[in-house]
Amino acid sequence: MDILSNLQYSPGSRKQRKRVGRGEGSGHGSQSTRGMNGQRSRAGSKKRAWFEGGQMPLQRRIPKRGFFSPFKVKYQVINLSNLQKLAEKGVLEDGKVDAAVLYKNGLISKAAYPYKILGNGEIKAKLQIEAHSFSASAKEKIEAASGTTNEIKI
Helix, strand or coil, rough: CCCCHCCCCCCCCCCCCCCCCCCHHCCCCCCCCCCCCCCCCCCCCCCCCCCCCCCCCHHHHHHCCCCCCCCCCCCCCCCCHHHHHHHHCCCCCEECCCCCHHHCCCCCCCCCCCCECCCCCCCCCEEEECCECHHHHHHHHHHHHCCCECCCCC
């Protein structure tokens, strides 16, 4: 039976931390477990994660191709055929089409992102459409169906 005042840890269950650079008697003096010479044995030695020992790094060995424009605007696209289906369902109030209506009916994934109307399909309904951009054919077809287009500035 153990008495609380005499409890001890099991032998070998707890290990002292290695105290390097505390003199020869500690067993970790002299070079302090850093080996003999070289960059890593010096104080304050650091290397970047991608450093390859002076070899030409991978990032510079691989050929570079193309160009990425940080200013490119990526549009969500909606075809006229989809707008005609909405009009046939009777979802559109007063024939107005805007981001809120398109988002609510699942034609765009994010109401805050820009969207573009494309001219794929036919439109017979008279609609007032607000969008960030229109293709030329879409604009032509909407106006032919006596609808209006309103371009929103980005």
